[in-house]
Amino acid sequence: MEGKIWLSSPHMGGGEMKYIQQAFDENWISPLGPNVNAFEEDLESFLGEDVHVAAVSSGTAAIHLALKLIGVQFGDEVICQSLTFVASANPIMYMGATPIFVDSEIETWNIDPVALEEAIVDGINRGKKPKAIIAVCIYGMPYKVEAIKLIAEKYDIPLIEDSAEALGSMYKGQKCGTFGDLSVLSFNGNKIITSSGGGALVTSNYKYKEKAVFLSTQSKDAAAHYQHSEVGYNYRLSNICAGIGRGQMEVLNDRVSQRRSNHAFYESFLNDVDGVSLFSEPNEDYFCNYWLSVILLDPTKIKRNREEIREGLLKEGIEARPLWKPLHLQPIFKNSRFYGGDVSETLFNQGLCLPSGSNLSEDQKEHIKKVLLALL
Numbered sequence: 001m002e003g004k005i006w007l008s009s010p011h012m013g014g015g016e017m018k019y020i021q022q023a024f025d026e027n028w029i030s031p032l033g034p035n036v037n038a039f040e041e042d043l044e045s046f047l048g049e050d051v052h053v054a055a056v057s058s059g060t061a062a063i064h065l066a067l068k069l070i071g072v073q074f075g076d077e078v079i080c081q082s083l084t085f086v087a088s089a090n091p092i093m094y095m096g097a098t099p100i101f102v103d104s105e106i107e108t109w110n111i112d113p114v115a116l117e118e119a120i121v122d123g124i125n126r127g128k129k130p131k132a133i134i135a136v137c138i139y140g141m142p143y144k145v146e147a148i149k150l151i152a153e154k155y156d157i158p159l160i161e162d163s164a165e166a167l168g169s170m171y172k173g174q175k176c177g178t179f180g181d182l183s184v185l186s187f188n189g190n191k192i193i194t195s196s197g198g199g200a201l202v203t204s205n206y207k208y209k210e211k212a213v214f215l216s217t218q219s220k221d222a223a224a225h226y227q228h229s230e231v232g233y234n235y236r237l238s239n240i241c242a243g244i245g246r247g248q249m250e251v252l253n254d255r256v257s258q259r260r261s262n263h264a265f266y267e268s269f270l271n272d273v274d275g276v277s278l279f280s281e282p283n284e285d286y287f288c289n290y291w292l293s294v295i296l297l298d299p300t301k302i303k304r305n306r307e308e309i310r311e312g313l314l315k316e317g318i319e320a321r322p323l324w325k326p327l328h329l330q331p332i333f334k335n336s337r338f339y340g341g342d343v344s345e346t347l348f349n350q351g352l353c354l355p356s357g358s359n360l361s362e363d364q365k366e367h368i369k370k371v372l373l374a375l376l
């Protein structure tokens, strides 16, 4: 696949191998060890706010544990932003709970406070008060933090923040991953930094962290003879993967700058194209890591549709992708309740994610610019 321009590919910093070598030297080849603890500490000092971090095997596992910690039970309802990757909602299904989907607002593309409140009130009226709210920072953009928090507090519903895409983003100077009662990060291969596979649960409540580690290591009671009084999971992060994560933490700030400069690059030549808008921070309160740079195509002004442009790019070796298909439109969730209008559906129909890797070369960028402008 030489020469292909990927949407978002792993970008090593160079420091990763020393931590992996250390793990080999000390024979810490296991889902616990010094790299796991140190990776957690690195994340804690990066995020600030006195948070505690539990490193686990994936972002999906972290969401599953968050629902478990909140006490979601079989048959409960859980609210989830519709415009997101399926991993935000799959853990609701693992719990035997029911997802309730909510549309996006147009400024941050995240969960719409008006539709959210409507969903909560309707749930209460049906005798099914939602047990949790999953708000996502999509493509790295913080959701309307204050409005959503206010609603969660008003109805006393725990907030889970899915910041899988938003490590390094901020709202009013505070890091994403610190706004939920429980927040979630991902270090999958396509994210802003990667541990090859991994995730983290972030919380200001130390009891939640302790319990997350307990649950993610098979819920072993304090006994030598493998005693269990609770169902556990094998969700702890591997010490090898955590070594990659430690190396990546050394370059996280660079990765954020590089992705933000990709966004500025797209802005520099797309601003002049009538009918194209680049997804951007609504105001100075928002600082987006621009994990992906995303455009919207106005069908009344751009002759080619999203698929024609995507295929045209692909022919020239450039990978672009549609937005996440809203979950309320997914076959597996077709019978789910949905609150809101057609914002997420319109974004899906008109949006295209452009190559956004922190490792894009100047030559690759020039190639993308030339091909994209010709197609538009």
Ligand SMILES: *Cc1c(COP(=O)(O)O)cnc(C)c1O
Pocket (backbone or CB within 6 Å): 057, 058, 059, 060, 061, 084, 085, 087, 088, 136, 162, 164, 165, 185, 186, 187, 188, 198, 199
């Ligand atoms: C990647 C992602 C996840 C899942 O993380 P994994 O580490 O891949 O399990 C969850 N939510 C969103 C929004 C994501 O982009």
